[in-house]
Amino acid sequence: MSKNIIKNTLKHIKLVSKHKWLVFRFSCRLGIPFRGLMHDMSKFSWEELSESVKYYDGKISPIEKSRKINGYSKAWLHHKGRNKHHDWYWVDLTAPEVAPIIPYKYVAEMICDKLSASITYNGKNWTNGSQYDYWQKEKKRIIIHPKIENFLTEVFTQVKDYGIDKTITKQNIKSLYQKYCIQDKTKYQYEFHGEWKKVD
Numbered sequence: 509m510s511k512n513i514i515k516n517t518l519k520h521i522k523l524v525s526k527h528k529w530l531v532f533r534f535s536c537r538l539g540i541p542f543r544g545l546m547h548d549m550s551k552f553s554w555e556e557l558s559e560s561v562k563y564y565d566g567k568i569s570p571i572e573k574s575r576k577i578n579g580y581s582k583a584w585l586h587h588k589g590r591n592k593h594h595d596w597y598w599v600d601l602t603a604p605e606v607a608p609i610i611p612y613k614y615v616a617e618m619i620c621d622k623l624s625a626s627i628t629y630n631g632k633n634w635t636n637g638s639q640y641d642y643w644q645k646e647k648k649r650i651i652i653h654p655k656i657e658n659f660l661t662e663v664f665t666q667v668k669d670y671g672i673d674k675t676i677t678k679q680n681i682k683s684l685y686q687k688y689c690i691q692d693k694t695k696y697q698y699e700f701h702g703e704w705k706k707v708d
């Protein structure tokens with residue numbers, strides 16, 4: 509093994525561990541410590557680790573880098589199929605419920621993951637509004653049940669307005685989930701508009 513591979517492996521594991529630690533701290537606050545402990549474990553599998561080391565960059569994620577170079581990322585396809593805290597885990601374009609309502613413990617883990625990633629990537633520039641701003645753009649690129657989208661928008665708005673300590677509590681997040689995902693009886697149906705166009 510070359511020196512670079514060892515260096516990149518260690519750097520990548522350090523980054524993943526830092527992320528996992530922050531996710532664990534948030535997940536304890538939301539009453540899902542086990543989810544926090546198991547968070548992103550598949551990143552240590554060969555399929556994900558090998559690509560992350562190969563495309564380690566330090567500035568952008570290795571998944572992003574592989575997408576740029578290869579057009580897609582094998583590590584991501586492996587990751588999203590195994591980790592229920594990702595919206596894409598739940599998407600099935602051939603199912604009657606294209607994107608179902610994700611159960612509480614996984615959306616709660618998703619919140620911990622998104623906040624942790626936002627804090628890690630923004631570093632010193634992170635503010636209470638960072639994740640809210642990112643979510644405004646992200647929600648347009650994903651397929652997620654509108655009730656989950658409304659719930660997450662409310663959570664990140666509260667983080668922006670009141671901060672993490674006041675917002676990220678088991679009681680608050682559970683009651684918001686109840687309000688937006690359980691008590692809201694609106695019915696939604698997904699409309700697919702996938703189209704391909706030829707390019708030169």
Ligand SMILES: [Zn+2]
Binds near residue numbers: 548587591593594621
């Ligand atoms: Zn993940």
